[in-house]
Amino acid sequence: MAGALVFIDRSSLDEWRVKALNEVKPNTVNAYCRALRTAWNLAIDRELTAKNPFSKLGELKDSTIDERHKYFSEEEVEQVLDGFDTSELPDYFRPATELSLYCGLRLSEVLTLTSDDIKAGQLWIRGKGNKVRTVPPRRRARHIAVSRVNGSPWLFPTERDHSRHVESTRFTKQFSSHCRAVGCPRGHFHMLRHTFATRLLTSGVPMIAVSRWMGHSSVKVTDQTYGHLIPGAQDHLIEAVFG
Helix, strand or coil: CHHHHHCCCHHHHHHHHHHHCCCCCHHHHHHHHHHHHHHHHHHHHCCCCCCCCCCCCCCCCCCCCCHHHHCCCHHHHHHHHHHCCCCCCCCCHHHHHHHHHHHCCCHHHHHCCEHHHEECCEEEEECHHHCEEEECCCHHHHHHHHHCCCCCCECCECCCCCCCECCHHHHHHHHHHHHHHCCCCCCCCHHHHHHHHHHHHHCCCCHHHHHHHHCCCCHHHHHHHHHHHCCCCCHHHHHHHHC
16 A cells, blocks of 8 residues: 555646546546545555655636636625624624625634734735735725724634634634525635625726735736636726827
């Protein structure tokens, strides 16, 4: 078993994935790879091998997924927000949802906000790699953030222990269940972040500004992620400069 594990390299994995795509969808191949990655980690724990060939293997993109399902429509946003009025979810779900929707925050960024992150009318966000960025929140988002200041270090503390913030795992599952309950079966929390970016870009906000507020490493990342959703959205800027 150990020998078989050692001689599998990236090249052979790529060849295997190409062949597998002739029979199953990309998401299925990704599921196979995740399972094998877990098995290899177990083999490493048992000292059967020293390296996991799946550790840096990126996920395949499913080209069959409708890009539209990456963000919420106006109607769906209303469904999700209005649904909280009759939901039995904890009362922090709606403000957390709105902060992501209005500021483009990841769930981890929302749940780790503190009262010290509200400065000079802006939110100071700790993103990936502990990089800090500022986001100028709309009036509603600013009001939500200020209203969450409650004596705890966190804007979203747990109900039992205010020294700890709400954990993301259960939150994510409950939010997805809430979306299904209100008629948005594909809904998940990260779509709120996509919705924020898509709304701004389709309204003509410069991509460099959106990139900065989203905390992307470069404008190229923003363009690769959202550019195809907004063909020609900024053509008017060229017209304004060159006539």
